[in-house]
Amino acid sequence: MTQNIRNIAIIAHVDHGKTTLVDKIIHASKIFDAHQHFDDLILDDNPLERERGITIVSKNVSVRYKDVKINIIDTPGHADFGGEVERVLKLADGVLLLVDAFEGAMPQTRFVLGKAIDLGLKPIVVVNKVDKENCRPDEVHEQVFDLMFNLGASEDQLDFVTLYGSSKQGWMSTDWKHKTTDIIPLLDAVVASIPPAPVLDGTPQMQITSLDYSSFVGRIAIGRVHRGTLKEGANMSLMKADGSVKKVKIRELHVFEGLGRVKVDEVGSGEICAVSGIEGFDIGDTLADADNPEQLARISIDEPTMNMLFTINNSPFFGKEGKFVTSRHLRDRLFKETEKNLALRVEATDKEDTFLVFGRGILHLSVLIETMRREGYELQVGQPQVLFKEDEKGNRLEPMELLVVDVPEETAGKVIELVSMRKGEMTIMEPKGDLQHLEFKIPSRGLIGLRNNVLTATAGEAIMNHRFAEYEEHKGVIPGRIAGSLISLETGPGTAYTIDKMQDRGSFFVDPGEEVYAGQVIGEHTRPNDLTINIQKGKKLTNMRASGTDDNAKIVPKRQFSLEEAMEYIQKDEYLEVTPKSIRMRKILLDENERLRYAKTAE
Numbered sequence: 336m337t338q339n340i341r342n343i344a345i346i347a348h349v350d351h352g353k354t355t356l357v358d359k360i361i362h363a364s365k366i367f368d369a370h371q372h373f374d375d376l377i378l379d380d381n382p383l384e385r386e387r388g389i390t391i392v393s394k395n396v397s398v399r400y401k402d403v404k405i406n407i408i409d410t411p412g413h414a415d416f417g418g419e420v421e422r423v424l425k426l427a428d429g430v431l432l433l434v435d436a437f438e439g440a441m442p443q444t445r446f447v448l449g450k451a452i453d454l455g456l457k458p459i460v461v462v463n464k465v466d467k468e469n470c471r472p473d474e475v476h477e478q479v480f481d482l483m484f485n486l487g488a489s490e491d492q493l494d495f496v497t498l499y500g501s502s503k504q505g506w507m508s509t510d511w512k513h514k515t516t517d518i519i520p521l522l523d524a525v526v527a528s529i530p531p532a533p534v535l536d537g538t539p540q541m542q543i544t545s546l547d548y549s550s551f552v553g554r555i556a557i558g559r560v561h562r563g564t565l566k567e568g569a570n571m572s573l574m575k576a577d578g579s580v581k582k583v584k585i586r587e588l589h590v591f592e593g594l595g596r597v598k599v600d601e602v603g604s605g606e607i608c609a610v611s612g613i614e615g616f617d618i619g620d621t622l623a624d625a626d627n628p629e630q631l632a633r634i635s636i637d638e639p640t641m642n643m644l645f646t647i648n649n650s651p652f653f654g655k656e657g658k659f660v661t662s663r664h665l666r667d668r669l670f671k672e673t674e675k676n677l678a679l680r681v682e683a684t685d686k687e688d689t690f691l692v693f694g695r696g697i698l699h700l701s702v703l704i705e706t707m708r709r710e711g712y713e714l715q716v717g718q719p720q721v722l723f724k725e726d727e728k729g730n731r732l733e734p735m736e737l738l739v740v741d742v743p744e745e746t747a748g749k750v751i752e753l754v755s756m757r758k759g760e761m762t763i764m765e766p767k768g769d770l771q772h773l774e775f776k777i778p779s780r781g782l783i784g785l786r787n788n789v790l791t792a793t794a795g796e797a798i799m800n801h802r803f804a805e806y807e808e809h810k811g812v813i814p815g816r817i818a819g820s821l822i823s824l825e826t827g828p829g830t831a832y833t834i835d836k837m838q839d840r841g842s843f844f845v846d847p848g849e850e851v852y853a854g855q856v857i858g859e860h861t862r863p864n865d866l867t868i869n870i871q872k873g874k875k876l877t878n879m880r881a882s883g884t885d886d887n888a889k890i891v892p893k894r895q896f897s898l899e900e901a902m903e904y905i906q907k908d909e910y911l912e913v914t915p916k917s918i919r920m921r922k923i924l925l926d927e928n929e930r931l932r933y934a935k936t937a938e
């Protein structure tokens with residue numbers, strides 16, 4: 336059985352068009368194989384991915400072109416999921432590096448390309464989105480070449496093929512000025528320049544690089560058969576990190592075909608497959624011969640950089656909207672998540688209803704929170720905390736990030752000021768089209784809440800991207816949110832009359848008539864201190880009048896927060912209350928006197 340396989344991973348910065356391209360490749364392959372049929376060609380298939388337009392988990396698909404099977408791994412571009420990309424690169428012999436023809440190489444491009452170069456993978460560069468106005472394909476091509484050179488690419492890697500085109504319009508070409516009608520030039524390049532997966536003979540070996548979960552068969556191990564052949568029903572050895580070897584048995588084998596999977600009896604060296612029936616595996620384990628097991632070099636999983644406290648909802652409004660509200664529910668759900676969410680870690684605390692959840696960033700954690708609230712959970716989370724480390728001398732180290740901001744020239748000064756206040760140091764400032772391109776190194780702590788401020792200062796024009804760089808010596812105190820909170824003194828709906836009267840105190844997060852509780856954060860104070868106010872008193876009946884009354888007319892609409900914005904907004908002494916229908920901010924201590932007492936003892 337000689338197989339002709341190409342294994343490629345598609346990598347890029349977030350939004351540069353990976354998933355769109357994979358969709359188009361699948362479309363195109365239909366022409367070559369009449370036996371395959373497809374349903375909806377939407378690869379980002381979970382509801383959160385669709386809504387946000389981002390890929391959260393990588394996916395395997397496969398197409399046949401000429402007599403070659405091309406396994407394609409679509410990867411997420413957001414930095415929070417970078418660890419996932421690093422792992423799945425192990426499945427590939429080559430990468431398609433996509434770069435936006437206007438934006439050029441961005442932080443995540445550098446990161447993923449660096450990993451691919453280190454692993455010795457052969458790249459094909461796709462300068463995408465050449466349909467965009469003001470794009471600069473030639474400049475971007477040169478930039479990618481320089482980047483690869485600086486990343487230490489070999490002669491062979493530097494000798495890469497470049498294609499230009501538009502995933503969205505579904506065409507690729509070796510010359511961006513000569514538009515084609517399809518993406519065939521790309522498939523031709525893959526077949527010609529990506530090395531075929533080598534077929535290695537010997538006892539079977541497969542490293543488990545990712546996993547899938549099915550409620551019927553449980554956890555499914557995904558990996559590439561490195562050597563030999565895997566057979567259905569075969570007894571195997573599972574080789575663990577601690578050196579132990581477990582006897583396991585392959586229940587079923589699947590390979591990827593189109594958007595789906597097909598069951599097969601055996602899988603040969605070089606092919607990517609999904610194995611069910613393996614109990615107790617971890618990522619990085621090797622599935623090897625039953626009698627003569629040999630381990631493959633382990634892969635490491637990204638360490639978390641951030642944690643958040645998760646606790647049950649104990650606000651006065653608890654249990655009104657959710658189905659799952661007890662600490663038992665919360666515990667089970669969180670630990671279940673760790674079975675498939677590899678970069679996530681959950682630790683119990685000395686309080687039965689409180690857990691520390693460790694993740695790779697705000698987005699990583701917010702995806703979990705959002706998923707839970709959709710499933711019917713109620714919970715509260717605390718302010719996200721970055722994780723510090725100590726070096727051998729006992730110095731405190733903190734995570735630093737590379738921050739890139741593209742911003743109209745007239746607001747660049749404001750951005751630099753905001754970032755500097757948070758201990759960010761500018762490393763690059765250069766023009767990029769009509770924009771200024773700024774690069775900084777900034778403590779991860781300083782990034783929390785920065786986006787809100789930068790967007791306000793630039794009237795929403797700034798494009799911000801960041802990713803973890805390294806740990807460095809702690810940079811000292813960073814000023815937090817400058818404004819204090821407006822806190823409700825009482826429970827009940829706020830009246831238009833009082834909210835109107837208090838407009839000069841700050842901006843509100845609630846509308847007149849909205850139920851609030853004592854201790855809830857209902858707005859942002861114009862001054863640095865917290866202010867507890869009564870918004871329920873006076874002229875209650877005015878609420879009953881039709882909107883458009885004098886009181887209502889003058890009231891600024893409430894400020895709305897997305898889940899992530901709210902996570903970045905809350906302070907140390909505040910919680911975010913999350914239910915299927917609501918996101919509220921609150922003081923951990925709801926009672927004003929208790930807060931005052933606590934503040935005294937803290938002094």
Ligand SMILES: Nc1nc2c(ncn2[C@@H]2O[C@H](COP(=O)(O)OP(=O)(O)OP(=O)(O)O)[C@@H](O)[C@H]2O)c(=O)[nH]1
Nearest residue numbers: 349350351352353354355389390412464501502503
């Ligand atoms: N103008 C233009 N837009 C494109 C092109 N390719 C993709 N897009 C758009 O860019 C956005 C992001 O595309 P995706 O394919 O989801 O990007 P991605 O790289 O998979 O993003 P992540 O998975 O989140 O990293 C979508 O709105 C696409 O419609 C292109 O060639 N030209």
Ligand SMILES: [Mg+2]
Nearest residue numbers: 353354389390
């Ligand atoms: Mg995608």
